[in-house]
Structures are given as structure tokens and as C-alpha cells.
Amino acid sequence: MHTLRRCIVSVGLLVATTAATAEPPYAIFLTRPVEVGHSFHVRATGSTDIATTMVAEGRSEKPDIVNLTVTFDAVGRVIKVDDEGRPIAIAYAVNACTMKRHGYTSTIIRQGATLIARQGRTRTKFFVKKKHFTELEQRALGTVAGVGASMVTKDEMFGTDRPRNVGEQWPINSEAVAMEFQRFTPQQVEPGNITGSTALLDLIDFEGRRCQVVRTRIDCTGALPGFEAVPRGTRLKSAEIKITTYDLLPVDTQQPRSAAKRRVELEIVFSGKTAGRAIEARVVGTVESEHTYSSITPVQAAVEP
DSSP states (O other): OHHHHHHHHHHHHHHHHHTTSOOOOBOOOOOOOOOTTOEEEEEEEEEEEEEEEEEETTEEOOOEEEEEEEEEEEEEEEEEEOTTSOEEEEEEEEEEEEEEETTEEEESSOTTOEEEEEEOSSSEEEEBTTBOOOHHHHHHHHHHHOOOOOSSOHHHHHOOSSOBOTTOEEEOOHHHHHHHHHTTOSSOOOGGGEEEEEEEEEEEEETTEEEEEEEEEEEEESOOTTSOOOOTTEEEEEEEEEEEEEEEEESSTTSOOOEEEEEEEEEEEEEEEETTEEEEEEEEEEEEEEEEEEEEOHHHHHHOO
């Protein structure tokens, strides 16, 4: 996990020199299909830090703060894929899954349990035998064990139709991204309110593989993709969402991605009348996650904990 973080931090220093060297262009495939039965080891961390401040009838109320971190270590096995070969159901043999909040660490899923993650209409559904997840646990699991096969593939939204050199960047497909975001929000998502770019930042060696470091940046205004609708009786006044992702992709395009990092920054304002009170609320926060994946051969799978 720390290896990926160091790689990303150092990218800014490396791009200037790497781009100047005589490197061949590289094909960029963000969608990496797998087959049912594909096994992998995943280590992940996630964090949610969101504060909601509200003014009701002209008086400020105590902020509602959600601050948590979650760690996840498991061996996953793909049990269902879509037509593009993207996992939409995974069975995890859990080694560790804990959540820390207010300085207290709790176990979400005990070691040795099997977690089933299935893609739902707007978010992943999680199942463990004889276990009921709280809303907060569901939210935490979504950052580290979610399956998120989009309606539109990553290549359609963020890819490129030709090989690229290290240091190159290209615009995202705003219309395709708007189609994907529209699934998650009742507000109309306008392609003109979405901007961003994808770039091939660097080539690095990661756990024995030559990998591309690919970064995508998205700015979206006026909609709430991936977040609950505003409370009944209120209306959305403004919404600013910034998404930055890093994908570590083997140069061998037949191999699945090796690591990923994601950061979502949001600022939302809504107002109206609820419970007989005139209110205005502001939601500000970040949601982050970082994953490292290692493919497992059938022989390894037989001896994995």
C-alpha cells in the first residue's frame, strides 16, 4: 500500500524527465476483463470524512460529522461477470476487516468469514451469514470491497483510441460520464457541467510487473452522483464534486490492474422546509480509498488463509 502511495507522490518529479526520453507509445486499456473463478488477494484502506452544518430558522445547529477509516484484507474469487468481463459478484474469504471511529476500532467482519459482494442498482450489496450490517458499516465496506461495474465502461468514459506516450493527457468523454452519473441521481446531469482529463503519467515496476500509472480527474457541478438525494422538502442549491483516480495497470493488457487509488471531494448546499422548519445545510467532505491487488494461481489459492 505504501509503495503505491510513494509512487504517486513522486510522479510529479518523474514526469518531466520521463516524458523527454524516447519511449514508445503505449496502448491504454482501463477495462481489464476477468473470468469467473479469477482469484486475487486484495489489501485496501478507506476513509470517509464528511461534515454537515445546518442553519434552521436562522440559528446554527451542531454539525453532524461522519469520520471513519476502514481496513480490509481478503482473498477474493469472482463468481459472476457482466458481458464486458467485469466482476459483478465476488466471494471474499476475509482475513481482516475493521473500522475505526472516534478512536475506537471495531471488527466489521470476523477473520475466516465469507463476505459476498453483489452489484446492486446503485451500490454494492453485502452479505455475511448471520450478520446484519449497519448503514455505517455498509458505507465503510463500499469504499474497500465494492463492485462497481458501470453502465458505460471506463474505456468509453476515460480511455483513448490510440497509443499514448508517457506525459500525454486527453479529455474525458463528458457525455458518457453524464450517462453513468445519471443512474445515481434524480437531478438532471448535463454533459456540459462535467470536465476532466486522463493522463499516462509514468511507467514503474510494481511487484515484479511493468505498469502504467494512469490518472483521471473529473469535475462535476449541479448533480449528486453516488450520493443520497437531498431530504424531502428541500432542493439542491449547488453541488461541486471533484474525483481523482490513479490506476496502476500492467503494460501486459491481458493482466488485471495491480492497484488503484481514489479521492472524492464534495461540497453540497441544499435548502427548503423540513419538519416545519426552514433550513439551509452545507455538506463538505472527502471519501478516499486505496487498493492493492495480487492475482492468485489455483495452487496458491489452495493454501491461502
